[in-house]
Structures are given as C-alpha cells and as structure tokens.
Amino acid sequence: MKRWWMVAIMSMAALAPASAKDLKITIPRPSHLTPVQKLNQEGVKAIQKHNYERAETLFYKAYLLDPDDPFTLNNLGYISELQGQVERAQNFYSLAGEEPTDAVIAKASSRHLEGRSVKEALAIPDMPLQINHDNVQAVRLLSQGRAPEADLLLQKVLKQSPDNIFTLNNLGVAKEMEGESDAALQYYDQAAAIKTAAEAVVTLNRAARGRAVNELAADNARLLRKRLAAHTGPETEVAELNIRGVSAVNRNDMKAADQNFRKAYQLDPNNAFALNNIGYISEIEGDRESAEFFYEKAQSVPGAGRPVGLATRRTAEGESLGQVATANDDDVAKVVDRDRELRRLRREPILLHRRDNSVVQEPAAGQP
Numbered sequence: 001m002k003r004w005w006m007v008a009i010m011s012m013a014a015l016a017p018a019s020a021k022d023l024k025i026t027i028p029r030p031s032h033l034t035p036v037q038k039l040n041q042e043g044v045k046a047i048q049k050h051n052y053e054r055a056e057t058l059f060y061k062a063y064l065l066d067p068d069d070p071f072t073l074n075n076l077g078y079i080s081e082l083q084g085q086v087e088r089a090q091n092f093y094s095l096a097g098e099e100p101t102d103a104v105i106a107k108a109s110s111r112h113l114e115g116r117s118v119k120e121a122l123a124i125p126d127m128p129l130q131i132n133h134d135n136v137q138a139v140r141l142l143s144q145g146r147a148p149e150a151d152l153l154l155q156k157v158l159k160q161s162p163d164n165i166f167t168l169n170n171l172g173v174a175k176e177m178e179g180e181s182d183a184a185l186q187y188y189d190q191a192a193a194i195k196t197a198a199e200a201v202v203t204l205n206r207a208a209r210g211r212a213v214n215e216l217a218a219d220n221a222r223l224l225r226k227r228l229a230a231h232t233g234p235e236t237e238v239a240e241l242n243i244r245g246v247s248a249v250n251r252n253d254m255k256a257a258d259q260n261f262r263k264a265y266q267l268d269p270n271n272a273f274a275l276n277n278i279g280y281i282s283e284i285e286g287d288r289e290s291a292e293f294f295y296e297k298a299q300s301v302p303g304a305g306r307p308v309g310l311a312t313r314r315t316a317e318g319e320s321l322g323q324v325a326t327a328n329d330d331d332v333a334k335v336v337d338r339d340r341e342l343r344r345l346r347r348e349p350i351l352l353h354r355r356d357n358s359v360v361q362e363p364a365a366g367q368p
Helices: 035-048 052-065 070-082 086-098 118-123 129-143 147-160 165-177 181-193 213-230 234-250 254-267 272-284 288-300 321-346
Strands: 006-009 104-108
Touching: 035 052, 035 070, 052 070, 070 086, 070 129, 129 147, 129 165, 147 165, 147 234, 165 181, 165 213, 181 213, 234 254, 234 272, 254 272, 272 288
Parallel strands: none
Antiparallel strands: 006 104
C-alpha cells in the first residue's frame, strides 16, 4: 500500500534533580490514553487481525471525537486506500500532513517508519495511489468472475509499473481464470521471484490476508502446476480452449475467440460447448445459416445437458448447454425468417453471398 497505519508514542520528561547531593530520578507514571488514542490503537489491532471493517468503524469514531488528529486522518486514508477510494484517501493523507505535531510513530504497518515523526512518514514517497486503486478494483472484478475485465485493467497498470508484485500476482489469477495457464504461471513466477515483505491485504481468499505476496504467488504457481499435471489430455485442452475463447469474446477480441473455438472443434467435433460457441461467433459475423447449423448440432450431441460455467451472457451461466443452444437457435431463426419476409415483400432477387459478405456474380442465362 502507498501509506500505512500508525499509532503515537506520548513523550514523557523526567524531573531534574535539585542537586547532586540528593540525586534521584523520578520516573513518571505512564500517561493515560485519550479516547481518540484508544480508538486508534483498537483500530490498529483490528487491522493486524485483518478485520478492516471494524478498523474503519473505530477510526471514524475517533474522527468524530477529534477531526484534526493526524494519526486518525492517516489511518482513515489507509482504510480508504484499501477500499480503492483514491480521492478520499488522498484527502485524508493531505489533511494529516497539514496538522502541526511532533508526535512520534510507535507502531506502523511499515516497520522502518516506527520511531519517526508523522511529518517524516507522510513525506516518504511510495507507489502511486492509482496503481493501488486499480489493483483493488481488479480483485473486486475477479471476485465477481469478471476475469477478462480485470485482465484488461491490470495490463494497463503493468505498463505503468512492470515490477509491481500485486499487479503480477493478480494478473496470474486473471489468466488462470481465463484458461491461459502458461501466461498465469509466467506472472506467478515473476511475482514469486520479487524479494519484498509486502503483504496481501485485499484478496479473494480471506485466509490469505496478511501473508507475503511472493509466498502467495509461489503457492498459486505450485497449485496450478499440480492441477495441470493431474488433468492432461484432449478433454482438458478443449475445455481450456473454450474458456479462452469466451474470455476473448468478453475482451471484444473476436479473432482470438474464433481461433480458440475452432481449435477446440478440431480436437473434438462433438463438443457441445465448442459447437455452440462457433455458432455464436458465426451469428456475430452475420453468417446466420452457419450459426443455425452449429446451434442445432450443439443441441443433439452428448454433453448438451451439462451446465454452462463461463458465458458471455451472465444469465446463461448455470443453464444447460442444450437450453442455451436452443435459445440461440430460436433467436437466429427468427432473424432469418424476418429477413426472408422483408426480401419477399421488396421482391428483391436472391443473391449468393460469400463469407466476407461479397456477392457471387453468377453467369447470365445460357452461359456456362
């Protein structure tokens, strides 16, 4: 994260001796914590336990008691940053830096800050807020199963900071969800090789919070390799090609989608998902006759009753493949019938079109 949570040390001065003869050192009693300090300390403990919702509540209570406390303002900035709220985080950090204070940091999420003043801490540059915000947003998208969108977002972030460990690990997760295992392993391995104490905070798996990101990336790579070793063969390859194709459609890369679906079809001409997906691409390209052919075939082959996992239309996920193919076929048939009726009413000649939609010039009557 760009910033850090922190709590203060209260400075205490010893009383000076009256003379060398009656030398004595008076050790002052520990100062009582103010309600604001107590709330900040409780909030920090909640963060250490990865209970960020409770930490936010405690910091806001402290803010209501003293809106000018620099520690509270900084901690609210930290929580806002975790939530991906860039502007709010920046506002809190700016307010914290404007407050005059000589207080020293007792505990912080970054150990090298402990013992420094608040002003020093807030002046230390780190990764841009926007990069952190985009990674938080990507994790949200991944948690909703929207891997293609997360992939596109993270690719932009990676261009700004090619060695950002959070971005690399998150890209590995996105690629794995999209069926691109080789690319996922590449990103996981890159993240695992980075030597850093950075910890995961916003994660898909709550149990992973607080763990070192490079360790998580190494575990992700190991588990993926184990899964790939256990599931080899044409069926696994076909399933992965279908996932890649659907992800490519969601990224609006129809060429890559068509290539993946065609490869899956070549490996298994009776794969219901590949047939339905080729029909979908044919429909998008305007080749409705081919779309009808593939949709009809998808309804009759073995596997048509299996539920759809990843789909371009989220409402289709969970339905049987046969239901989806039937609905697609019905939609195309309606469009074909409508176009045929329109041509009949206009009395237009029936033309033969190539796949690129160019018209075939037929020879005149009497010519070969």
